[in-house]
Amino acid sequence: MPYLDNSLLIFTDLDGSLLDHDDYSWKPAQGWLTRLAEHQVPVVITTSKTAAEVTALQQALNLTDVPFIAENGAVIALPESWGDHLAWPRKVFGAEYGEIRKIIDALRLRYDFECRGFGDVDAAQVADWTGLQPDEARLAMAREGSEPLVWFGDERDLKRFEGYLNQEGLMLTRGGRFWHVMGAGVSKGQAVQWLAGEYRRLRGHPMVTIGLGDGPNDLSMLEAVDHAVVIRGHHDQPMPLANEQHDRVFRTTLYGPQGWKQGLDHFIHKSGQA
Structure with missing residues (x-):
């Protein structure tokens, strides 16, 4: 030791x-x-x-x-x-936040996936999700290379979503409260x-x-x-x-x-x- x-x-x-x-x-x-x-x-x-x-x-x-x-x-x-x-x-490392958001938006529009990220809502909603104060929530929304998601769909659609992200050079990882989308390999x-x-x-x-x-x-x-x-x-x-x-x-x-x-x-x- x-x-x-x-x-x-x-x-x-x-x-x-x-x-x-x-x-x-x-x-x-x-x-x-x-x-x-x-x-x-x-x-x-x-x-x-x-x-x-x-x-x-x-x-x-x-x-x-x-x-x-x-x-x-x-x-x-x-x-x-x-x-x-x-x-x-x-x-x-990996993709920039703006590119990640564009890919998520395109996949939701095409396949009607049920999820919401920090970039879809205001600071009050992020505060509700996280228990943070509104000023703290705004800091949490200052993303550079990843997007936290709340997934509302079923497990089958989550797997499909993950597969399409992989095709775009992105990956999905599970955190304590959220799913996180970021560059592959990150x-x-x-x-x-x-x-x-x-x-x-x-x-x-x-x-x-x-x-x-x-x-x-x-x-x-x-x-x-x-x-x-x-x-x-x-x-x-x-x-x-x-x-x-x-x-x-x-x-x-x-x-x-x-x-x-x-x-x-x-x-x-x-x-x-x-």
């Missing part, structure tokens, strides 16, 4: 993981966030949220000098301290691998990576790290991982930030001393 004084790199989902599913609090995780900051361990937010949303959250979480991954891996935002990096300030796991590689290059040595997530859209992230914390989720979706070895995967019994804390308690020793 890793120690706090190892070269650790943490990747974490937000909703239902670091943030409580209902009230978005991270209080139970604050002790670990403080401890990780004291040991200069980067905590990389890895979320379906937009860069606009994460920027505000980073301030509150005191993680502002760390890159973050937004929109399920479509966007990697680099901090000012990475200003000399060739990708600064953004590394973007995932949290792809972004985690890229960013872990950049940390390794910049620091001159490998990092021990830990990932924490609760939803199906976190699976690629959890597969891409050395140690995976599968946080108990408020959903009935399966969370299978290819490598279920007990020294690599821990499944929590607690939800949200309580589970987040439980996972780090399991994997990280306080120091390298015996």
